[in-house]
Amino acid sequence: MCGGEIRSRLRPFLLVLIHERPGHGYDLIDRLAGMGLADVEPGHAYRVLRGLERELLLTSRWMPSDAGPARRLYELTPAGSAYLKNRMEELAEFGGVLDTFLSLWTRTSRTKAVAFGRP
Numbered sequence: 754m755c756g757g758e759i760r761s762r763l764r765p766f767l768l769v770l771i772h773e774r775p776g777h778g779y780d781l782i783d784r785l786a787g788m789g790l791a792d793v794e795p796g797h798a799y800r801v802l803r804g805l806e807r808e809l810l811l812t813s814r815w816m817p818s819d820a821g822p823a824r825r826l827y828e829l830t831p832a833g834s835a836y837l838k839n840r841m842e843e844l845a846e847f848g849g850v851l852d853t854f855l856s857l858w859t860r861t862s863r864t865k866a867v868a869f870g871r872p
Contacts, residue, residue: 763801765844766790768829768837771811777824778802802827810836 770776770784778799785793805811810833815823829837 763793763798764805765837765840767798767801767805768810768833768840771827771829772834772837775826775828777816777826779824781827805833809833 766785766788767781770781776784778795781802782793782795782798785791785798802811802813806813806827809830811827812830813825813827816826817823
């Protein structure tokens, strides 16, 4: 996926991960990579997290770590949960449109390939 498209949709990705369970920045970046978003720059992820916190969609607190310095743990606020619910409804609608688009592409690609004698 194009980096710009990911950056513009990073907010709901991070919120859904925090909805799943609170996390610190690098944990969230690792979890994004597990979703297939391996090219998210840490600096950008932290800017988005700070913005979500300024908007009161997240809270954070410092948690001590056995493996080094304290880490900031991000948690969803009630406002963040409501925002995420609304965004997920919008994204689900967009997902339906995207599914239709991909089906059209698949169908027309096969038709064009057969017309030109390719499998």
